[in-house]
Amino acid sequence: MQEFLVHGYAATSMDKIAAAAGVSKATVYSHFHDKTGLFTALIQRLACQKELFVLQELQTTQAEPTLALKHFANQMLNNIAADPQILTFIRLVIGESGRFPELAQAFVKNIEKPGIEVLTGYLASHPALQFPDPEVAARAFIGTLIHFVLVGRVLHGETLLPIERERLIDQLLDLIIGSHQRQIHPS
Amino acid sequence: MQEFLVHGYAATSMDKIAAAAGVSKATVYSHFHDKTGLFTALIQRLACQKELFVLQELQTTQAEPTLALKHFANQMLNNIAADPQILTFIRLVIGESGRFPELAQAFVKNIEKPGIEVLTGYLASHPALQFPDPEVAARAFIGTLIHFVLVGRVLHGETLLPIERERLIDQLLDLIIGSHQRQIHPS
DNA sequence: GTCTATACCGCGATAGAC
DNA sequence: GTCTATCGCGGTATAGAC
Numbered sequence: 001m002q003e004f005l006v007h008g009y010a011a012t013s014m015d016k017i018a019a020a021a022g023v024s025k026a027t028v029y030s031h032f033h034d035k036t037g038l039f040t041a042l043i044q045r046l047a048c049q050k051e052l053f054v055l056q057e058l059q060t061t062q063a064e065p066t067l068a069l070k071h072f073a074n075q076m077l078n079n080i081a082a083d084p085q086i087l088t089f090i091r092l093v094i095g096e097s098g099r100f101p102e103l104a105q106a107f108v109k110n111i112e113k114p115g116i117e118v119l120t121g122y123l124a125s126h127p128a129l130q131f132p133d134p135e136v137a138a139r140a141f142i143g144t145l146i147h148f149v150l151v152g153r154v155l156h157g158e159t160l161l162p163i164e165r166e167r168l169i170d171q172l173l174d175l176i177i178g179s180h181q182r183q184i185h186p187s
Numbered sequence: 188m189q190e191f192l193v194h195g196y197a198a199t200s201m202d203k204i205a206a207a208a209g210v211s212k213a214t215v216y217s218h219f220h221d222k223t224g225l226f227t228a229l230i231q232r233l234a235c236q237k238e239l240f241v242l243q244e245l246q247t248t249q250a251e252p253t254l255a256l257k258h259f260a261n262q263m264l265n266n267i268a269a270d271p272q273i274l275t276f277i278r279l280v281i282g283e284s285g286r287f288p289e290l291a292q293a294f295v296k297n298i299e300k301p302g303i304e305v306l307t308g309y310l311a312s313h314p315a316l317q318f319p320d321p322e323v324a325a326r327a328f329i330g331t332l333i334h335f336v337l338v339g340r341v342l343h344g345e346t347l348l349p350i351e352r353e354r355l356i357d358q359l360l361d362l363i364i365g366s367h368q369r370q371i372h373p374s
Numbered sequence: 375g376t377c378t379a380t381a382c383c384g385c386g387a388t389a390g391a392c
Numbered sequence: 393g394t395c396t397a398t399c400g401c402g403g404t405a406t407a408g409a410c
Contacts, residue, residue, distance in 0.1 A: 007197075008195070008196075009198075010197035011196075013403060013404085015402080015403080023377090025405085026377065026406075029406075034404080034405075035404070091282055091283075091284055091285050093342070094277075094278055094341060095278055095279070095283065096195075098193075098274075098278050104343050105344060105347060108343070109344075112342075112348060113344075113347060132361060133362070139335065139350070140330075140331045140359055140362055143334030144327045145330075146337070147326065147330030147333050148330065150281075150333070151295055154291070155281070155284050156291050156292050157299065161299060161303065163323075168323055175320070175363060176362060176363075200384075200385060201385080201387080211395055213394070213395065213396085214395075217393065218393095376409105377408100379406105379407085380408105381406080381407090382403100382404095382405095382406105383403080385400100385402075385403075386399105386401090387398105387399090388399080390396095392393105
């Protein structure tokens, strides 16, 4: 897996994989039919293990919504900061999503979908929040954070399009749930 | 460029490129020093040409903000629907962003940055809108749309995590600029 | 089950004629 | 400037011994 993450699918050779695994090439081929079979098996497994979003806490927390969501956002960004392999994994899945659509769908199913669904459930069920469309609110929240990571970390745009993490999170929360001060045509 | 878009960087051979261009391989090498030089030149050029966001209109429109933003969002999604090559281009740039960081930065500089900056300017300058942080509002708007495209089209998640485009746009606009009906602890 | 050895092919890059 | 021909290497996948 390390080889695929570093070099991508096409540029990774079965020789390097066998060497990294400490076995011969023929042994690798005895466990997996071919290179695509090995690749899909590895990515599918990683898509099940990796967790971008910390969902357990969100389902059980009794903290105030603003604080809970702030904590949720910070945990996600901390995950990525602590494990940069996540960035490489995202690059690989997106980069190969045209040629391995089933792997991309595994990523959506195991990582994106639970995140949006749990957050939607949280936003819909918490009595202090009254969104007309909780799913869109969840998509806006997660979409803004993912886009922040995509531009800043994945695409190396931190210096080109800089913004403080705390400012983004605080102002995003204010925009979405604490927006009663700002209205159109204030009267 | 077609070869790179379809097969990715590593899986594209200089033989195929030469054949697709209708010249010999030596001729390609007389114009570009090596494969990486050709690749970077092509991607840099495409990053300047492609436009995800239609910015001209947004700077000159006199329509009501909600309508102008709705039009802006629809134009962006129409662009992508009309030219699926954009999806392949995004896959390629993100997929190679670890090995070609300067290309990823060209993407941010020429596509993401102008989009966020022009939208920020619009949100900040329009008298009917009073955001405490217009840049975060712009990032939330664009981030939600990009994430929608990323999950649905790039990662083939339309069926796994379906949502109507019009619902997303309308509810997103309501969430961000028309949110005076919904408040925390309504009194 | 795992090894060594190899078949067979395509790769990036260049030499040298025209 | 563009061509044909070629070099040297590394690719995926397998055969057959242990």
